[in-house]
Amino acid sequence: MIDKAFLEEILSITLLSLRVSGTAVLIGALIGVPIGTVLGLGRFKGKQTLMHFINITLTSIVNTFMGLPPVVVGLVVYLLLTSSGPLGPLGLLYTPTAMIITQFIMAVPIITGVTMSAVGSVEKAIREKALSLGATDRQAAWTVLREARMGVLTAIIVAFGAAISEVGGIMITGGNIRWVTRTLTTAIVVETNLGDFDLAISLGVILLSIAFTINLVLTIIQLRGPKR
């Protein structure tokens, strides 16, 4: 029953899912972690009223975007990339790149938001201690980020978990083209519609295993090392 082509397709779908979500989260982290750090550190500078106001506004925006519906992101990216859209000439619609862009847009607010709260929850005393021991402002910020490293790692893993299980956005922008843009989630949708439950269930099991592995790793990391 299990033939080679079937396995090959499953492998290709799984690898594409990992590649798309992994790339989106990686780029998202490169942008989200620094922004989250700056916003999180803003808490320490409560005095300058303008800074405070900007910080509150940005924080609220980030929090709003953390719950961005994937289909809406998919729609917006679709409108941007479609041949009559502003980025149409790039010809990216229905490519893995389009899916990466979609998931990247979803991942950035999650990573920024979780990083922000992780950095913000590092005790004020840590920063003062660093300053007192002779650190410059920048060195002290780095020390605070280092103390928040578990939270930052959590941010990245949570974003990856959200990306790998997301379906609405990449369905629209990737188009679920077999061998090209078909991922675990979009494949499950289409195979279920077609009544091919064998494949749908196999893919479902793989997706669950990935989600389980992510959570296992996260839990192990969080349990490791003493807590404050």
Added chain:
Amino acid sequence: MPIIEAQNLFKEYSGRQVLKDINFRVQNGEIFVLVGPNGAGKTTLLRILDLLEEPTNGGILFDGVSINYSAKDKSALRRRISMVFQQTVLFNMSVFDNVAYGLKVRGGNKVGVEQRVRVILERVQLRGFEHKNALALSGGEAQRVALAQALITEPELLLLDEPTANLDPRNVSIVEEALSRVNRERRTTMIVATHNMLQAENLAHRVAVLNEAKIEMIGTFQEIFGEPSKFLMDFAKLENVFSGVSRVSAEGTSVIDVGEGLQIEATFKKVGDVTFYVPPEDIVLSTRQLVSSARNTFEGRIVQISDLGSVVKLRVRARKDFIVQITKRSFNEMQLNVDSIVFLAFKASSVQTD
């Protein structure tokens, strides 16, 4: 030459005066102890001296130069100062990395860092702790790491905020010993906030009494505490404060009736209502009645024992409660316990009033 000088320092938090007109000079090599009740402003004063906060008014001279609060100057000056905070905060890294932190942020030569960390850890008796995670340490060990962090950069000025609060006797003596030694060997200037009077007496070259945001007195421990004022009685919550009616006896001393049949003899001459104080360290405690020149001897029962490290504080009920301070060694030798019957003796001249 004063290493640090506070001039007309005021600090206000949303309308509340935390420090009022603080003035003092601390000389190079001096141990300057701030005593005062909680909330007197000790911590705020230390934080201002560590440049973590700016005074609302007034200024600080460090090494004769007025501090300006530019980020660059602050961090340059902080590199000559170290502070040990009351709340022990360590970074989530190894003990080695924690201790080496101050050196690392200063950049420069990495050679010899290991050696310096080892020496400093030995000084706080944490040899071999290098690779432990700092957050896995006990409270006392953690505070000693915090001290090592502050000492490794060889600061010119060391600020200590209640460095031994909440530590057990062994840790207290390790910390105090390390501090005395650093002061002796490197002539490191220290400003120590404490409400432990014994520590103040042990460490201080000079003491400043901080109360309700103001410095009330500055002087040597003897100058200030030799003659307890009303304020000090209140502040130290010196339990051996009694009130009674005094009359002058035939011998020219005062005999004060403090109630419950207890009469205390004093050398001062006062008639009528009087409040007086007996320093705990002036009371001699024995397990048998002694024949002595002490005019006041009472039999009592130990009702409470508090271990303060090298000394033990006892509450003895002899109709009224007396607080007696004895060394740990005597305490152990006399095999005292709660409910032990003991005798208290103190001279009429030990009874003080203001």
